[in-house]
Amino acid sequence: MTAVAIVGAGPAGFYAAEALKLADQTLEVHLYDRYPMPFGLTRYGIAPDHQRLKAPAQLFQRTGAMPGVRFFGGVEIGHDVSLDVLRSTYSAVLLAHGAQADERLTLNGTTPVEVRTAREMVAWYNGVPDIPADDFNLQRQHVVIIGNGNVAIDIARVLSRPVNELAVTDISDRALLELHRSQVRRVHLIGRRGPVQARFTTRELRELGELPGVAVRLRPQYLELGAACQTELDHHSGDQARRNIDLMRDWATCQTHPDSYRELHLHFGLVAEAMERDADGHGQLLLRRMRLVGAPFAQRSEPTDEQIRLRCDLLISSIGFQVISLPGLDLPCSPGLSHAQGRVLDAQGLLIPGLYVAGWAKRGPSGVLGTNRACAQETVQSMLADRSNWPQPESGAMKILLDRLFAGDIPPVVWEDWLHLDHLEKEIGRAEGRPRIKFDDMNKLHDVLRKYRSSKPRAE
Ligand SMILES: Cc1cc2nc3c(=O)[nH]c(=O)nc-3n(C[C@H](O)[C@H](O)[C@H](O)COP(=O)(O)OP(=O)(O)OC[C@H]3O[C@@H](n4cnc5c(N)ncnc54)[C@H](O)[C@@H]3O)c2cc1C
Numbered sequence: 230m231t232a233v234a235i236v237g238a239g240p241a242g243f244y245a246a247e248a249l250k251l252a253d254q255t256l257e258v259h260l261y262d263r264y265p266m267p268f269g270l271t272r273y274g275i276a277p278d279h280q281r282l283k284a285p286a287q288l289f290q291r292t293g294a295m296p297g298v299r300f301f302g303g304v305e306i307g308h309d310v311s312l313d314v315l316r317s318t319y320s321a322v323l324l325a326h327g328a329q330a331d332e333r334l335t336l337n338g339t340t341p342v343e344v345r346t347a348r349e350m351v352a353w354y355n356g357v358p359d360i361p362a363d364d365f366n367l368q369r370q371h372v373v374i375i376g377n378g379n380v381a382i383d384i385a386r387v388l389s390r391p392v393n394e395l396a397v398t399d400i401s402d403r404a405l406l407e408l409h410r411s412q413v414r415r416v417h418l419i420g421r422r423g424p425v426q427a428r429f430t431t432r433e434l435r436e437l438g439e440l441p442g443v444a445v446r447l448r449p450q451y452l453e454l455g456a457a458c459q460t461e462l463d464h465h466s467g468d469q470a471r472r473n474i475d476l477m478r479d480w481a482t483c484q485t486h487p488d489s490y491r492e493l494h495l496h497f498g499l500v501a502e503a504m505e506r507d508a509d510g511h512g513q514l515l516l517r518r519m520r521l522v523g524a525p526f527a528q529r530s531e532p533t534d535e536q537i538r539l540r541c542d543l544l545i546s547s548i549g550f551q552v553i554s555l556p557g558l559d560l561p562c563s564p565g566l567s568h569a570q571g572r573v574l575d576a577q578g579l580l581i582p583g584l585y586v587a588g589w590a591k592r593g594p595s596g597v598l599g600t601n602r603a604c605a606q607e608t609v610q611s612m613l614a615d616r617s618n619w620p621q622p623e624s625g626a627m628k629i630l631l632d633r634l635f636a637g638d639i640p641p642v643v644w645e646d647w648l649h650l651d652h653l654e655k656e657i658g659r660a661e662g663r664p665r666i667k668f669d670d671m672n673k674l675h676d677v678l679r680k681y682r683s684s685k686p687r688a689e
């Protein structure tokens with residue numbers, strides 16, 4: 230039997246598992262994930278009010294049920310099992326561990342109000358189970374989000390959407406509770422460049438204008454474009470930006486929202502510099518106004534003399550993610566691990582036999598779910614082409630590893646466990662008219678699993 234291990238049961242891991250099995254049904258494919266539940270950011274990233282976008286999970290569900298595919302949830306490679314052990318146990322190891330760190334926002338001096346990252350907020354509202362229920366306090370009126378990507382938009386939307394609309398989604402119960410008490414009245418989205426360079430997609434932007442009770446505001450001056458921006462917009466690659474600008478022009482010229490109880494402000498060309506408290510004890514974010522200089526598509530931001538202040542009770546940095554290497558590998562990642570068609574290269578640019586990479590860990594933290602399919606397929610093609618040169622695993626190593634994992638206090642979550650949890654989540658959700666209610670508490674999750682396992686003798 231030839232067995233391959235995949236580190237990370239997110240989209241890239243599942244697309245790779247599918248491609249491996251379609252190419253050779255006799256391959257054993259073992260997916261390891263540090264979380265007990267599979268599907269990565271499909272489950273823990275995509276916003277709860279975007280259920281439709283989670284559809285690829287149905288395909289992953291079918292892949293997970295294929296004979297010869299096994300799932301080991303709650304096993305962190307580099308912590309619970311070293312990468313060396315994994316490599317000596319399997320013929321090949323594919324890294325699909327995503328981007329597990331944040332780009333860091335730097336502010337001068339101390340920050341008197343809470344500064345959090347998009348990763349933390351998304352994990353909290355999506356029910357990642359190792360997070361305290363009260364991780365976010367929304368008893369604040371003014372929230373500032375730094376970043377002009379789709380993640381920043383997701384967060385702005387979740388903070389602004391009427392709670393009754395979120396209550397019919399799979400948002401975590403802990404977030405729902407806090408959103409019921411939310412005092413948030415004003416959300417600012419801050420881009421460091423102009424509206425033409427914003428990364429968000431039009432569909433996501435448009436949704437902000439459709440939120441009941443929410444007024445989207447922006448200064449018309451932001452839409453007075455310089456010649457270089459106009460050239461970028463007129464270029465055939467500027468379709469999305471053009472649609473965004475048209476939408477924002479509508480918002481900028483039609484600014485009466487008598488029924489709104491929340492405001493969502495879009496800002497451009499601003500860089501956060503520091504935070505202070507005003508005489509009333511409120512946080513104030515100091516931002517530098519920037520201007521774009523240079524030729525089209527090569528414009529850079531330059532600081533101006535103008536500084537502005539925004540009241541800020543909670544600052545969320547949504548400026549992108551970072552791929553990090555796994556412990557024991559310690560390779561630079563910029564933006565992903567260095568590779569040749571998915572074959573991992575060492576610091577000298579030499580191939581590391583039997584080690585592969587796919588998804589965000591390969592390309593860096595950009596691209597939607599579907600992007601990972603072609604990416605994983607490319608890697609799988611390289612794997613299959615190399616197959617005769619794969620290192621020989623140590624004999625008996627697989628049994629030793631699995632015996633050790635299943636003898637531990639908390640045995641891995643296997644596919645059958647997941648199917649049970651999935652069924653329960655959906656069943657509990659159905660009773661409340663929701664797609665599912667996620668187990669977002671690790672202790673509760675393990676209690677449920679213990680009960681299930683004890684009710685069902687099984688051979689492992
Ligand atoms: C907040 C957010 C919202 C998004 N919304 C959308 C959307 O609406 N639509 C869309 O198409 N795309 C969306 N995306 C993009 C999409 O989620 C990514 O393209 C995709 O998830 C990347 O897949 P991946 O498998 O490379 O990484 P991930 O989805 O991050 O999966 C990596 C997996 O590896 C596991 N892992 C990490 N380290 C280890 C380890 N040491 N040992 C074992 N397991 C490990 C993680 O737990 C995770 O399950 C969003 C991304 C983010 C961040």
Ligand SMILES: NC(=O)c1ccc[n+]([C@@H]2O[C@H](COP(=O)([O-])OP(=O)(O)OC[C@H]3O[C@@H](n4cnc5c(N)ncnc54)[C@H](OP(=O)(O)O)[C@@H]3O)[C@@H](O)[C@H]2O)c1
Nearest residue numbers: 376377378379380381421422428547548549594595596597
């Ligand atoms: N609905 C969806 O389909 C959906 C939802 C969420 C996420 N996603 C995808 O997931 C990927 C990740 O999204 P993302 O929003 O995290 O990343 P992103 O699209 O790369 O956006 C990051 C934003 O942060 C800004 N930024 C970076 N460094 C900064 C700094 N130091 N100071 C201020 N601003 C800074 C960037 O500005 P610059 O442009 O100036 O660098 C950019 O506006 C994207 O491919 C996205 O499309 C898709």
